[in-house]
Amino acid sequence: MPRVVVDVMPKPEILDPQGKAVLGALPRLGFQGVTDVRQGKRFELEIAGEITEAVLAEVEQMAETLLSNPVIENFTVRVEQPVAGADR
């Protein structure tokens, strides 16, 4: 079944306390070499039927209204497993 992935990340200028907490924990666990961590959300949507441009436009709408807060977050929409015969 075709799957659309929506990644939602805090905008670069927005403080990301979850990411900072991870970044602070890494050295205490013995991990070096990571200079920054940002934490966001990943949504996997199973779509009934073929993934068309219209479906992707609708997913963009979902991402903007429900899955993300456009004031503080950016999102990307992409098809993860293109179906044979589909455009993308």
Next chain:
Amino acid sequence: MPRVVVDVMPKPEILDPQGKAVLGALPRLGFQGVTDVRQGKRFELEIAGEITEAVLAEVEQMAETLLSNPVIENFTVRVEQPVAGADR
């Protein structure tokens, strides 16, 4: 700067209440055609220096010990912006 992305998703057999809440909200917002939603986490790690096999192995360790709960979650590690000259 090279970036490693860690995606953490609930295992298929684990109930995902956040995803179910999104799935339930979509029809109320007028969106049709989505049959399932899973919600997980996305981490973007900025790495100092080149991304080698050793660095990726260390990120796998981080993902297993800090970023995910291996009992209920699966994770994937990948390099998002391969550096020129790097293996991957």
